[in-house]
Amino acid sequence: MWRPPDPVIENDMSQATPETSVEMPAGFDPEESAQLRAVAIAAAMAVAPGLKAAFRSKMVVDFKNDLRDIVTEHDRAAEVAITEHLLAAVPQxxxxxxxxxxRGSGPVRWYVDPIDGTANFARGLPNWCISIGAVVDGQIVAGVIVDPMGGNVFSADLRGAYLNDAPMRSNAAQEARFATLISSYPAARDFAADGKAAALEDFGQLVEGFSSVRRNGSAALGLAHVAAGWADAAAGFGINAWDVTAAVLILRQSGGRYLPFAYGQTPAAEPAFVHPGYIAIGGGGDYPFLSQTWARIAASRS
Known part of the structure; x- marks a missing residue:
């Protein structure tokens, strides 16, 4: 069973960073992060078969904030099962x-999205996943994304990133004109925030600047694909910590970069995974106009 590390005095983890390197909480052993990764994999794999069996079946669908914010009975049941597994394995x-x-209390905080891509799941589209990330002292120390339909497990700890337990390295096209971007922008909420004409103009620049632009409906899975080298970049707004916590570590440990954008909604010093906007770029990629576009949009919303 995992045990918390000994307390460390004057451990300041308050500064977020968009850099590729991963900071280790002082006094935290990489082997302990590997144990947390194993716990997260076991929790996700425990619910994966049931979710796969429920996929494309008749299900109860509810709405949260609006008609685009979907939740199913399977989201709720899977989260309960994952939570019980995590708290049993790591009581603190x-x-x-x-x-x-x-739920619970202790030095490890788990961020859980039982189905990232619920709208896809509910409609019968296979782009959805289970995402679990572990955070200690404000730093992500383990992350797991399970894609039941693709049969892949993306994961990371403080030792590295893995695809189905094999070491994984991100590899992106150097220039945008050869690159594939995964992005949800613009969604309806972006029209409301930025204006339809401006948002469509920015989207047009993305379409013209990249070799291809794809919408996959799951931020976590899109980031995992950048980490695996299957896409070159990903970008979006309006995300939550449970969407990306696992993916941020997986991407950075694979050699990619994760750049957060706060645009006034979260304090700038907060960790990268809590900010509502992001750009993810695979190893070797450099797309200045994407960073400039996202920075301009974020500034206009601040």
Missing amino acids: SEVLGEEGGL
Whole structure:
């Protein structure tokens, strides 16, 4: 069973960073992060078969904030099962889930999205995943994304990133004109925030600047694909910590970069995974106009 590390005095983890390197909480052993990764994999794999069996079946669908914010009975049931697994394996921890809020208490905080891409799941589209990330002292120390339909497990700890337990390295096209971007922008909420004409103009520049632009409906899975080298970049707004916590570590440990954008909604010093906007770029990629476009949009919203 995982045990918390000994307390460390004057451990300041307050500064977020968009850099590729991963900071290790002082006094935290990489082997302990590997144990947390194993716990997260086991929790995700425990619910994966049931979710796969429920996929494309008749299901109860509810709406949260609006008709585009979907939740199913399977989201809720999977989160309960994941939470129980995590708290049983690591009693001194707490779980923050998309559907059920915060449970437990301890030095490890788990961020859980039982189905990232619920709209896809509910409609019968296979782009959805289970995402679990572990955070200690404000730093991500383990992350797991399970894609039941693709049969892939993307994961990371403080030793590295893995695809189905094999070491994984991100590899992106150097220039945007050869690159594939995964992005949800613009969604309806972006029209409301930025104006339809301006948002469509920015989208047009992305379409013209990249070799291809794809919308996959799951931020976590899109980031995992950048980490695996299957896409070159990903970008979006309006995300939550449970969407990306696992993916941020997986991407950075694979050699990619994750650049957060706060645009006034979160304090700038908060960790990268809590900010609502992001750009992810695979190893070797350099797309200045994407960073400039996202910075301009974020500034206009601040």
